[in-house]
Amino acid sequence: MGRAMVRALLRAGHAVTVWNRTPARADDVVSAGARLADNPSAAVAAGDLIILSLTDYRAMWDILGQATSVLAGRTLVNLSSDTPDATREASTWARSHGASFLTGGVMVPAPMIGTSRAYVYYSGDHGAFATHRLVLAHIGDPRFLGDDPGRAQLMYQAHLDVFLTTLSGLAHATALVGSAGITAETFLPEVMRLFHAIPDMIAADGVGGLGARIDAGEHPGAGSSITMLGATADHIHASSAAVRIDTTLPDVIRAQYHRAINDGHGADGWTRIIDGLRA
C-alpha cells in the first residue's frame, strides 16, 4: 500500500521521502523518484506531512519511538489498521509530542490507489485535515468523519467486517454447491447476480431509507419476515450438515434469527437482529 501511495503522490508532482524497515522494498519507488531516508528521524524531518502505512499501530510505536524529537509541528497520518482505541492512544501520544494526528482508513486495495475509485475515511485533527486535504486527495477521495480519531478506524473495520463476512459466505456456499458437483467456475458468476440485486432486495426505496428506519427502531417485516428467514437459516444449516460441510457459519446466522424469534420479533424484518447483537 505504501508504495502505491508514494507512486500516486509522485505522479501528482509531490516530492516524497520514504523510509521502510526493509529498505529493498522501497527500491521501485526510489527508482520512480522518491528519496530514501537513512532512518525514521530523517524521514520525518524531511516534510510537514508524515504518512504511515504499516501492519498495525505497534509498528508505528516501533518506528516513531526513535523519532519523537522531530515530531513537533508536523502532521502524522496513520493509514494502518488497528482498533479504534489503539488509534485514540496514538493520537494522544502524537499530540504529547507536539504533532497533529489523523487516522485514515483506506477502502481500496493497492492497485486502485490514486484512481477515481479510491476513497479514504479520515478522523482526528480537522485543521490538519483541511491543511493537507488536497495532497491526501491524490491517494483517494478523502472523507472526514469528525474529530474522534477512533471513528475512521471504526468505519474501516465496519467495511472490512462486511467484506470478510461476505468472503466467508462465498467460501461456505462454494463448498456447499461443490458437494453436488457444481463448480466454483459455474457458481461464482451466478451468485454475483444476487450481489448486485441485494440493495434493491433489502430496500426498494433505497438503502438510505432502510437506514433511517433502523435508526428510528422500525423493522417492518412485510414480505420477508424473521420467521421465514430463520427457517431458511435452518435449511442452510441442515443442508450443510448433511453433506459434511462445516456448520460454524450457519450456526451463527441461525442463532441470530432464532434469538429474534425467541424475543418475540418473528414478524419483523431482518434488521431486527441488530438488537440481539447489541445486547
Ligand SMILES: NC(=O)c1ccc[n+]([C@@H]2O[C@H](COP(=O)([O-])OP(=O)(O)OC[C@H]3O[C@@H](n4cnc5c(N)ncnc54)[C@H](OP(=O)(O)O)[C@@H]3O)[C@@H](O)[C@H]2O)c1
Ligand atoms: N493491502 C490492502 O489491500 C489494504 C487495503 C486497505 C488497507 N490496508 C491496510 O494498509 C496497511 C498496510 O498494508 P499492506 O498490504 O501494505 O501490508 P504489507 O505489505 O505487509 O506492509 C506492512 C508494512 O509494515 C511494516 N512493518 C510491519 N511491522 C513493522 C515494525 N514492527 N517495524 C517497522 N515496520 C513494520 C512493513 O515493513 P517491512 O517491509 O520491513 O516488513 C511494511 O512496510 C495495513 O494496516 C492494512 O490493513 C491494506
